Amino acid sequence: APTTSFNSFHDYKFVEQDDYNIGQMGRRWFGHRFYFENARTFNFSFPNLVNSSPLKFKIYVAASAESTTNMEIAINNNPIGNLSLPSVEYGILGTQNIYETSFSSSSDDISVDMIYNNNGNPSASAYLDYISIEAERSLIGNGQQFQFKNNSMPQLSGVGEFNLSNASEIDEVWEITDPYNPTFYSNTENSAEFSFKTNLGRLKLYQALALSNTFSPILLPNASVSNQDVKGTVFLNPQGQFEDLDYLIIAPQLLSSQAERLANINRSKNNLNVKVITLESIYAEFSSGMQDISAIRNLVKYVYDNASSANNRLRYLCLFGDASFDYKDRTANNTNITPSWLSTSSFNLTTSFISDDFFGMMDPTEGSMISGDKLDLAVGRILAETPQRASEMVDKIESYYSSEAFGNWRNNFLLISDDVDKISDRYLQETTDQIAEDVKQSKPFINVEKIHADTYAQETSSGGSRYPQVNKAIFDALEVGAIVVNYFGHGGEDGLAQERIFDKINAQELTNPNKLSCFVTVTCEYTKFDNPLRVTAGEFLYWNKKGGAIGLITTTRQIFISVGIQFNTTLSQYLFDFENSQTMSMAEALRLTKNDPAVTNNSQRRLVFFIGDPAMKIPLAAPDIIATKINNEDITTTITPLQALSPAKIEGFVSDDQGNILNSYNGTLTATIYDKNIQRTTLGNDGTFFNGQLITMDYEALGEVLFRGQASVENGEFEINFIVPRDIVIPVGNGKISFYSKTDVPLSDQRGYNFDIKIGGVNLDAPEDNSCPNIELYMNDDSFVSGGITNENPTLIAKLYDENGINTSSGVGHDIVALIDGDETNPYILNDYYIADLDSYQSGTLSYPLRNLSPGQHTLSLKAWDVYNNGCTKEIQFTVFDQNESLELTNVLNYPNPFINYTEFWFNHNSLGVLDVSIQIFTISGKLIKTINSQTNGSGTTSSMSRNITWDGRDDFGAKIGKGVYVYKLNVKSPLTGLKSEKIEKLVVL
Secondary structure, three states, rough: OOOEEEEEEEEEEOOOOOOOOOOOOOOOOOOEOOOOOEEEEEEEEEEOOOHHHHHHHHEEEEEEEEOOOEEEEEOOOOEEEEEOOOOEEOOOEEEEEEEEEEEEEOOEEEEEEEEEEEOOOOEEEEEEEEEEEEEEEOEEOOOOOOOEEHHHHHEEEEEEEEEEEOOOHHHHHHEEOOOOOEEEOOOOOOOOOOEEEEEEEEEEEEEEEOOHHHOOOOOOEEEEEEOOOOHHOOOOOOOOOEEEOOOOEEHHHHHHHHHHHHHHHHHHHOOOEEEEEEEEHHHHHOOOOOOOOOHHHHHHHHHOOOOOOHHHHOOEEEOOOOOOOOOOOOOOOOOOOOOEOOOOOOOOOOOOOOOHHHHHOOOOOOOOOOOOOOOEEEEEEEHHHHHHHHHHHHHHHHHOOHHHHHOOOHHEEEEOOOOOOOOOHHHHHHHHHHHHHHHHOOOOEEEEEEHHHHHOEEEEEEEEEOOHHHHHHHHHHHHHHHEEEEEEEEEOOOEEEEOOOOOOOOOOOOOOOOOEEEEEEEEEOOOOOOOOOOEEEEEEEEHOOOEEEEEEEOOOOOOOOHHHHHHHHHHHHHHHEOOOOOOOOOHHHHHHHOOOOOOOHHHHHEEEEEEEEOOOEEOEEEEEEEEEEEEEEOOOOOOOEEOOOEEEEEEEEEEEOOEEOOOOOOEEEEEEEEEOOEEEEEEOOOOOOOEEEEEEOEEEEOOOOOEEEEEEEEEEEEEEEEEOOOOOOOOOOOOOOEEEEEEEOEEEEEEEEEEOOEEEEEOOOOOOOOOOOEEEEEEEEEEOOOEEEEEEOOEEEEEEEEOOOEEOOOOOOOEEEEEEEEOOOOOOEEEEHEEEOOHHHHHHHEEEEEEOOEEEEEEEEEEEEEOOOEEEEEEEEEOOOOOOOOOOOOEEEEEEEEEEEEEEEEEOOOOOOOOOEEEEOOOOOEEEEEEEEEEEEEOOOOOOOEEEEEEEOOOOOOOOOEEEEEEEEEEEOOOOOOOOEEEEEEEEOO
């Protein structure tokens, strides 16, 4: 006999919609919004309610408001609660509250009224997460299937009996507590009263089935699944043999062709065994075809766990595609291409984060994203939402390995620090400077450039405080090139620093092709890529097709200064932790940093991503280049300094890692000679005091460049000659020589340095020189003629010559300076862009990319000085084409018309430059029979007539066409502006 009878069950009703993500981050979504409409009513029905049993009520609401607001709750017109919703604050984008209570009802129908009080804040909004009501109902059938359970079962023992009344239409009751192993009870007699017994002691879930009320499955489109075996084939090479994998790329089918391009690059350049697996095949095999980030991780873990040995395990994982906070495509233009892990915290910029670490933690107990989990793989992500974007990003990666990307910029490391807006900000510049000094000591061949913002004059504008000279210094340093760019300071989605020293517009304008940097941005939200509604500065920097970043070690949320100090310091140690030129990949350096106990805030480690190819390494040249003599004396023992205006000859050789000369080496060497280091002090622009003292910082900067030139390396040996500029720092001290050499067969590069060189004093016997340099100016290329047309971003080219060489040492008033339209308030200092020609110190070239010039006529003047400080100025005129002006074609005709075997195509146009012209000739039925491609020049007025394109009346195969009427289409494009225009006319052949 049963010990307990059940005539009732516990039912649940919910209101929950997922329409709004308040912070546009994390997994929490909300439904009904209370804004203009501040009151709503929700109705629930519980047929056959057990009136003696109280109902359990729970509600969860959230708000985004700058002041405290509240939500009034009433049930069946009886007020039951008033939920206070605190105001948002910096870093907190929403607040929440939850309310629970019990109530009784004499009616089966329940109404819940909600009224939002914004307390006079018109921009405030509240959101309903969910309402849940639990009620006890009599176990009475209604001719339909339904679920039921009784919550008292776990607390009872023995045998219980469920008694269903009005059950004649209930054919079966299934126990579905374990949905994979259901049991069922049949109402074979279709009795009105139906009972079944069950063991008590645990909660069980049942489904009453009425066969007259069953559901029919719907066949989804594209429901067919091709045969596949990812697990069985992932380790097989093209010959069907087992091979361990080094590198796994996960990409959707949409981007798989570009993912395969990336795989091929790493196979050929890094000798890695790479496999591309599509998301669709992973979902089909690991999650029944449904999107599931755990399926991705399970595939990765399968590959990791099934290597032939621990030493041959997977090392790199690339998630190829953009990601979004919206897994379900509720957001317009969503970018949920290759999903990432999102935290449940969704309001707080420091605790709500996105992380790809989830996919790279391989230990059996890991994957729950607890703070102690460690990364086992170097993980990177290619941010691309379309095949076009993916192609552009892989193009950049491919260019990173090209011959054009080899250059002396590979010896440079750039560090940028924020200024001191508050006391704790002093650690920003101090930490940055210490990182610079550590790298200088451990890797002396690297040329460390520091841009401490507080060293420059701060200016006030309508938009707030600004550092225009810092912005220019950053642009110049990036365009000269640096393997790593490290910024430490405040920032956000729009750029670096409160003063906007480098913003998202700058990130798009940057022009540094073949000098692509790894950007380390330890700042807040710089690359918060998971919000498709707002593109960040970091994304623009990465997507820049003219240069920008090759990879970013970057933050997606707010990071504390204390964590930033630990993280940045530790990361720099790993980035530059290498023997000779054997560096670890950028993503591997990030992995080790995240696992390092020196970074104590475990959860904030997850905020940092590597954007880019996780197998890509910093492109350091191999050692060594050794200087042996200076002016025919042993450079290690000579005490004779290089004096101002004295000739200098530096000799040396390219060596192997044992110091032996490479006799077979032939290439081109670049040598940069630096004066003594410079002592500088920051200005304390923001007037921040600590212990009664204005916060400033003394630091040491790299000396001025005295000479940068090129020499041929023949059979491993080289010789550099130059005249020491007058503008050196006179006291004698040690300077620096930085060497870089490249050879094309095989393509490789070498590096070297020397601190033995002594610089100082003046050569009193120097010959007299009163002649200034010769200057030739061009725009874009050396065929440019003054007065010509350019786009809005032309490249200035200057060819300079002087018998004693050009001064690049930044003496007071002796810089290479360009002015546009005589604007002396905005000079262009071009010293760093000048390099002497091969095997010459007398001639050289500078190329400088100008940006965002206004349409119309301009005059550019350039002043350069020789090493004796003789200066000359040269001017060039040019016209910037108006990008908004259309390309107009008028008076389109062919003459003669009709014709027999000769006609000319004429048209007027308003272009200022070369035009690409295509004429396509069709039959009346639309068959293309002839295409003529040509070019024409324009004078810039609508009276400019082009008449240099002719036709003999023959088709593309040389055959004479028949008599009759034909149609021709004239297509004209300006290569300079990208503008296009077309016209269609008729011609007659006799």
